Amino acid sequence: xDRVCDGIAVITEGKKGSWVCDGMTVRKVVIxxxxxxxxxxxxxxxxxxxxxxxIKRPGDIDxxxxxxxxxxxxxxxxxxxxxGLILRALPQGKKWMHIxxxxx
Numbered sequence: 001x002d003r004v005c006d007g008i009a010v011i012t013e014g015k016k017g018s019w020v021c022d023g024m025t026v027r028k029v030v031i032x033x034x035x036x037x038x039x040x041x042x043x044x045x046x047x048x049x050x051x052x053x054x055i056k057r058p059g060d061i062d063x064x065x066x067x068x069x070x071x072x073x074x075x076x077x078x079x080x081x082x083x084g085l086i087l088r089a090l091p092q093g094k095k096w097m098h099i100x101x102x103x104x
Contacts, residue, residue: 008061012046014039018069022061029065030100034073041081046072066099 012018015036020027049071053064075081 010047010050012043012072014042018046018065020061020065026104027061027065028102028104029069030102031069031073032099034077036076038079039076042072042076044081045075062101065101069099 007023009021010018011020015031015033017029017031020029046068049068050064052071053060053067056067057063
């Protein structure tokens with residue numbers, strides 16, 4: 001991925017999780033399974049969650065990945081692309097922090 005993209009590269013694989021490379025480390029995100037009702041907007045929710053995470057915590061890619069994953073997972077559990085989006089507050093209970101990020 002580093003040869004193709006200078007910076008952070010993200011590849012999503014739906015329910016299989018996602019891969020991220022920042023030029024130094026490759027990360028595999030293993031998601032917690034959820035019951036998907038409608039996948040419309042899942043990728044957009046992931047992308048916006050990732051960028052929001054980097055804005056909130058600059059340089060904290062693991063945080064951005066977790067936020068992206070929980071935002072996407074929240075959207076697919078609802079019908080439509082807007083329902084389920086995390087707007088301002090993260091879900092209670094910090095369950096989202098247990099999303100596994102493996103580094104290679």
